[in-house]
Amino acid sequence: MLNILVVDDERMVADVLKQILIRLGHRVETAPGGHQGISMFDGQAYDLVITDIVMGGLDGRRVAQHIRSSDRSSTPIIGISGTPWLLEEESFNSVIPKPFTVEALRNAIDHAVGSPTNLSRLQSHAVLSMGEA
Numbered sequence: 504m505l506n507i508l509v510v511d512d513e514r515m516v517a518d519v520l521k522q523i524l525i526r527l528g529h530r531v532e533t534a535p536g537g538h539q540g541i542s543m544f545d546g547q548a549y550d551l552v553i554t555d556i557v558m559g560g561l562d563g564r565r566v567a568q569h570i571r572s573s574d575r576s577s578t579p580i581i582g583i584s585g586t587p588w589l590l591e592e593e594s595f596n597s598v599i600p601k602p603f604t605v606e607a608l609r610n611a612i613d614h615a616v617g618s619p620t621n622l623s624r625l626q627s628h629a630v631l632s633m634g635e636a
Contacts, residue, residue, distance in 0.1 A: 510540030537561025
């Protein structure tokens with residue numbers, strides 16, 4: 504079980520990700536934007552951070568830069584983007600495109616943390632449509 508921080512300014516997206524991750528067996532906290540995400544990251548240890556890239560205020564790139572310059576710089580980070588091909592950013596362990604499947608999310612988590620995630624309670628072909636960015 505991983506302790507995961509999800510940073511997304513779209514409440515619906517954060518809630519859907521939280522429910523999926525809980526069903527995959529993880530503990531999840533959500534932050535409604537980049538500033539709150541950084542504050543939560545600084546206040547608690549997380550095994551993984553999943554952040555939307557395009558957010559109002561402080562975006563996912565800045566969240567990743569903050570994590571990489573922190574004393575927990577090795578924390579895995581997964582970015583979520585409608586335009587992942589524009590991200591040649593070394594701050595992210597993985598970037599997954601929107602919309603994405605549960606399997607793509609699981610694979611990104613496995614890649615980032617180096618261990619398999621249980622899909623038994625979810626359908627791997629389900630597609631999550633999360634908007635444009």
